[in-house]
Amino acid sequence: MWIFIVTGVLMVFGYLILNRRQNHWTRKGVPQLKPTFIFGNFWPLIVRKLSSPELVQRMYNSGKDLRYFGIYQFLRPALMLRDPELIKQITVKDFEHFLDHVGFIDPEADPLFGKNLFALRGMQWREMRSTLSPSFTSNKMKxxxxxxSQNGEQFVNHFLQKNEDVIEVEMKDVTSRFANDVIASTVFGFECDSLKETHNEFYTLGKVATDFTNLRTVLVFMGNIVLPKLLKFFKVGFFPKKMTSFFERIIKENIESREKHGVKRSDMIELLLEARKNKHNDDDHGDLPDTGFATVEESEIGKNQKLRKCELTDEDITAQAFVFFFAGFETVSSLSCFIAYELAVNQEIQEKLRNEVDATNEKCSEQITYEALTTMKYMDMVVSETLRKWPNAIATDRICTKSYTIEPKTPDEKPVHLNKGDMVFIPVYGIQRDPQYYPEPERFDPERFSDENKKKIKPYTFFPFGSGPRNCIGSRFALMEVKLLFYNILSNFEIIATEKTQIPIRFSKKAINMASEKGFWLGLQRRVKTAVGLQCQGPRENSCLLSTNSLEHQMSKFWELEGMDNNVNFTTDDEACEISFVTTTKRDPDGRFLVALPVKTRPLDIGQSKRTAINQFKSLEATAVREYTGLFPNHRLLDQHVFRRLLHPAKEDGSFQPMRKAVLGLHGLYA
Structure with a gap:
């Protein structure tokens, strides 16, 4: 009997205590969203009724016309900020009062994550930020x-070798492999080809580290919000021991090898080793263009040389390299997926970007440079608009490190006193989709970020890489990586939707980050850039190379002219066609494929043709030379290139389109 009474009293007492905690903001005179008992405002996320971005959007919209309001992460109160001026005040002007992020992983339980730049606090963070900052300047990016760039070429070459006109891919898979290989090369100092070696250890462990649908990851994430002290007591790390041991080993072996053999390499490990020896050069003097509008500006803390650590341990270097891998793997692959999706469903935008890619190719003779990439305005507009509509950081946070008061600005407000340890929550996803700042926020419109329009963007309503001194140090790196990827993709492919493409995107309710419910299935369709050889027999023999699309109209007209059909001998021997295709294909001195598409198998007897056909043939030759030399002034024309066989034309009706389609599908060799 007494047991039931005591139990009942304890339950009532516990309920009152917990209920009091969930009225924290009401007692302070701050409007708050009604919480669910124990679970706070995150109940829809727990039961998978809403995805993370949908929950943030709903909470943000619930506070309309308010500068701030209270929410609860389970039992923990947080102040959600909606007002851009207040966000600036807290993250920039009064940064000294909000120095840290919410504690996520205890350094003793997981040194690899707990000692990285994102997790460090106070003076430790200041020292590390100042130490690492010189490694992320524009000059260091170059x-x-x-x-x-080598990784970008490796990526597209993998797909160019496939004998398919349209290659259907799951973009999250292939772009995460690209991001993995870039990080392996530029951070850890070794080469990797994850598209070819699909189960390599570096990629496999990286995928586990960034799998936010994994049950263990979700439980540890939630546990650090609800019961952080319990996880700290049992020393529960965020990552499995096997993973941390692997990264510790490869960094240690890498450093030992470099120091033993005097190896120098243009990668992040080399820059961190320079920082350890205090040999950093502050060489970013504004002489190089930045990597984009979304690039964050380094604060005075990052530029303060007096704060720099004199000694970086191997553990410090490993922790920074790992978080760079952890953040870069997911950030770049996720951003790339959303860019690819938007280009696939907005073909006019893709065409405009593709034209800029082609124009850039011509300017730099198809050898992209850092300067050429960073001056691609429309590329930056597309990337910026993607970051607005689909920000990787759905929300960010700050912890009050010194007592602080938010003064009232409206008659309904009262002073809000924040104590040390109180949390503020910044809903990036909600702000960047607010029609007050971005009309028709669901519409993908890169013109928002044109030279004229980006000046109109209200400050602190666009911060995909964070705000203030604790912004993302790797923004330049991520932007350069993504732009290089799409420069290479669009130079060779068109991105199209397929039957498996989910339109519109629906967010996964299983993931704690922003992910598509059914993945990102899209098609890479080869661009018809194959060089076409035209053998011109008659008063003047000549041949040249040009884009197939440039002369498709003239070519079709040529075939249709009366009197020409009898002078063209088609072959339907597939084996002979294949042999001929291989033997008439080679590379020019610049490494471009010269794919010969023969016009006929025997000399054309011009005397048997009508005068209109002869004139059209001559006009075609002249147009070919003029257009090719105009497009590629640095390329030489190949004279007297004799073709022996016409490749399988699909049907003998003299039309150019079926012939082109059949020939291009034979071996997939493209310029």
Missing amino acids: YMFSLM
Whole structure:
């Protein structure tokens, strides 16, 4: 009997205590969203009724016309900020009162994560930020550009080798492999080809580290919000021991090898080793263009040389390299997926970006440079609009490190006193989709970020890489990586929707980050850039190379002219066609494929043709030379290139389109 009474009293007492905690903001005179008992405002996320971005959007919209209001992460109160001026005040002007992020992982339980720049606090963070900052300047990005560029070429070459006109891919899978290889090369100092070696250990462990649908990851994440002291007591780390041991080993072996053999490489490990030896050069003097509008500006803390650590341990270097891997793997692959999706469903935008890619190719003779990439305005507009509509950081936070008061600005407000340890929550996703700041926020419109329009963007309503001194140090790196990827993709492919493409995107309710419910299935359709050889027999023999699309109209007209059909001998022997295709294909001195598409198998007897056909043939030759030399002034024309066989034309009706389609599908060799 007494047991039931005591139990009942304890339950009532416990309920009153917990209920009091969930009225924290009401007692302070701050409007708050009604919480669910124990679970706070995150109940829809727990029961998978809403995805993370949908929950943030709903909470943000619930506080309409308010500068701030209270929410609860389970039992923990947090103040959600809606007003851009207040966000600036807390993250920039009064940063000294909000120095840290919410504690996520105890350094003793997981040194690899607990000692990285994101997790560090106070003076430790100041010292590390100042130490690492010189490694992320524009000049240092150019330092790593060539390594990253090689990864971009490796990525597209993998798909160019496939004998398919349209290659259906799950973009999250392939772009995460690209991001993995870039990080392996530019951060850890070794080469990797994850598209070819699909189960390599580096990629496999990286995928586990960034799998936010994994039950263990979700439980540890939630546990650190609800019961952080309990997880600290049992020393529960965020990552499995096998993973941390792997990264510790490869960094240690890498450093030992470099120091033993005097190896120098243009990568992040080299820059961190320079920082350890205090040999950093502050060489960013504004002489190089930045990597984009979304690039964050380093604060005075990052530039303060007096704060720099004199000694970085191997553990420090490993922790920074790992978080760079952890953040870069997910951030770049996720951003790339949303860019690819938007280009696939907005073909006019893709065409405009593709034209800029082609124009850039011509200017730099198809050898992209850091300067050329960073001056691609429309590319930056597309990337910026993607970051607005689909920010990787759905929300960010700050912890009050010194007592602080938010003064009232409206008649309904009262002074809000925040104590040390109180949390503020910044709903990035909600703000960047607020029609007050971005009309028709669901519409993908890169013109928002044109030179004229980006000046109109209200400050502190666009911060995909965070705000203030604790912004993302790797924004330049991420932007350069993504732009290089799409420069390479669009140089060779068109991105199209397929039957498996989910339109519109629906968010996964299983993930704690922003992910598509059914993945990102899209098609890579080869661009018809194959060089076409035209053998011109008659008063003047000549041949040249040009884009197939440039002369498709003239070519079709040529075939249709009366009197020409009898002078063209088609072959339907597939084996002979394949042999001929291989033997008439080679590379020019610049490494471009010269794919010969023969016009006929025997000399054309012009005397048997009508005068209109002869004139059209001559006009075609002249147009070919003029257009090719105009497009590629640095390329030489190949004279007297004799073709022996016409490749399988699909049907003998003289039309150009079926012939082109059949020939291009034979071996997938493209310029």
